[in-house]
Amino acid sequence: MTQTAPNVPKLMTMEEYLAYDDGTDTRYELVDGELVEVPTESPENCKLAKLLMLELAKYISIVLINLKDMEIVVSGKRAKVRLPDLTVLSEEGYATLAGQRSNTITQDMPPPILVVEVVSPGQDNRDRDYRYKRTEYAARGIAEYWIIDPERQQMTLCLWVNGQYEDTIYTGDTPLASTIVPGLKLSAAQILAFGQN
Template sequence: MIINATDLKNNLGKYLRAAEREDIIITSNGRKVARLSAYGDEAYSAEQPPLVRELVEAYCQFPRKATYEEFLQLSENSEERYEYIDGEIYLLASPKTTHQQVLGELFGIFYTWFRGKKCRPMLAPYDITLKRDLENINVVQPDLMVICDLEEKLNEKDYYMGVPALMIEILSESSRGKDSVRKLDLYMSTGVKEYWIVNPFNKEVTVFLFENNDVLKNTTYKKDESISSYTFEGLEVSLSSIF
């Protein structure tokens, strides 16, 4: 059976049951990119490693840790957006309206404040590659980031390979744990200076200042308060302007 990735995503249960009877080939943009097989099927060859044993898992998280090369193969052959953190692959769900409204307000404020300055704000989707060490390579797509060395850190393929000075994540139901724990640790450990966690559910923003792979300061802003950046003096955002 041959189906496309969108059909799989929309009819997951149906194809999981069907995979117990026969292999299912998944296509993207008309190309065969993966196979969904019953667990225990050893039909994969050395030339075609088991990148996706059950593609359903890739739509939330891989069933096992993947190599950086496997992540690149998956992301390059898919129309979906993924993040890769400490060997685990996450599908980025389509953001909801509240998320996009908050992001739009924040970007507007940042765009105006940074206009004419060396540092510039950038929006997702935009891959950021962060290395804990030479072996532990991670790829994330923050909702909003501030980059101060864009021209110096572009590679030959026009991808940014530096570390943003400031990262912002807007929480959603599916990303609370990842953004609040895993990304906080990743950003703290890879040279990001400042991290904002924006919580639209309780209309709060927590700002972290990192130094020497640790949290130097953190402040949570509530109600009608104004957020003050630790890194960029004079950058302030009132909560009432984004919520």
């Protein structure tokens, strides 16, 4: 269930969102101008994202990998910001964040090269990850978007081609064919097992 943050304007601008601080450690996404509290993840989803981060760090500098602390400004009817489960930046993207007040990738910055979402149970979460975020991340030109779905026991690799995503669904032991991490030999079954071990 989505909860709107209390005591804030009904619709916020991007500038209001970037300056907003309620004095707590509550995480929010901005969805069409509305400040929406992001619920905590399940222990299994958190563990899966952490272990995937450690695996990616074998191929990519750890400073380029962000776990649940990177905000991405995306397009929508109104101001919109997403907080992916895992984000990988390019060297150029990392350099543009130097000296910034927040860990937010704005529209004028290079997009991440990889975003990963672990689907939580429920149709609202499924719609958000498979439909809305997929469209938003494609519009930002994010080279790869991985949707890890523990409930369906599959992983979807969305590859950005000419302005839109082309999807490949992985199940079982077939290794992922990532353009961002070409040496990665992990299969969907191995990645999904991270959340179960």
